[in-house]
Amino acid sequence: DTAVSQTPKYLVTQMGNDKSIKCEQNLGHDTMYWYKQDSKKFLKIMFSYNNKELIINETVPNRFSPKSPDKAHLNLHINSLELGDSAVYFCASSQLGGGETQYFGPGTRLLVL
Amino acid sequence: GNSVTQMEGPVTLSEEAFLTINCTYTATGYPSLFWYVQYPGEGLQLLLKATKADDKGSNKGFEATYRKETTSFHLEKGSVQVSDSAVYFCALQSRTGNQFYFGTGTSLTVIP
Numbered sequence: 001d002t003a004v005s006q007t008p009k010y011l012v013t014q015m016g017n018d019k020s021i022k023c024e025q026n027l028g029h030d031t032m033y034w035y036k037q038d039s040k041k042f043l044k045i046m047f048s049y050n051n052k053e054l055i056i057n058e059t060v061p062n063r064f065s066p067k068s069p070d071k072a073h074l075n076l077h078i079n080s081l082e083l084g085d086s087a088v089y090f091c092a093s094s095q096l097g098g099g100e101t102q103y104f105g106p107g108t109r110l111l112v113l
Numbered sequence: 114g115n116s117v118t119q120m121e122g123p124v125t126l127s128e129e130a131f132l133t134i135n136c137t138y139t140a141t142g143y144p145s146l147f148w149y150v151q152y153p154g155e156g157l158q159l160l161l162k163a164t165k166a167d168d169k170g171s172n173k174g175f176e177a178t179y180r181k182e183t184t185s186f187h188l189e190k191g192s193v194q195v196s197d198s199a200v201y202f203c204a205l206q207s208r209t210g211n212q213f214y215f216g217t218g219t220s221l222t223v224i225p
Contacts, residue, residue: 004156031210033213040217041151041200041217041218041220042217042218043157043202043215043218044215045213045215048211055211056211056212056213090156090157092156092157096210096211097209097210098144098145098164098206098207098208098209098210099145099162099164099206099210100206100210101147101159101162102149102157102159102213103158103159104149104156104157104158105156106155106156107155107156
């Protein structure tokens with residue numbers, strides 16, 4: 001069983017389009033995250049939700065909007081895609097609290113043309 | 114503020130060589146420290162962690178000790194294998210659990 005899954009795995013789209021990435025975890029965790037990894041492997045946290053409530057919202061363009069319908073799902077919607085949005089997006093989950101391990105999904109490779 | 118500084122790569126070693134990847138941090142309070150590994154084409158996975166000073170995390174032959182006096186969490190392995198080729202990330206998590214900082218990652222290639 002996959003612990004943290006993301007769909008799609010690959011996403012190629014044109015500038016200006018709107019796209020969504022879905023994430024689901026079956027670990028029973030109460031906290032989920034979205035990260036962006038650029039071509040140099042630099043990893044930056046974007047958002048974090050705990051029990052469907054936003055707890056971390058880093059400096060991210062408001063074209064990015066997370067949505068958590070329940071604590072097992074955290075989706076990422078991106079409006080008006082730009083070339084600079086091309087990256088690998090990782091979803092992760094954990095229990096909330098210091099020292100808790102994060103479990104990462106396999107990533108969604110987004111390419112904006 | 115909190116931050117993690119990690120040794121820059123890439124690092125290339127021969128099989129059975131000794132590995133050290135340096136990681137230092139700045140933090141308020143007493144954070145938890147982690148090493149995550151990312152194999153090609155995959156997501157990150159936990160390699161080891163330490164949640165308080167002087168704790169040693171270990172897994173798969175890798176070790177790191179939480180040194181409060183030097184604010185460091187260096188990753189070591191006595192004898193690397195080709196299968197250890199990956200990108201290694203040092204990470205810090207605040208005591209409350211709601212702040213995370215990753216290092217820039219160190220790419221390791223082990224050649225036979």
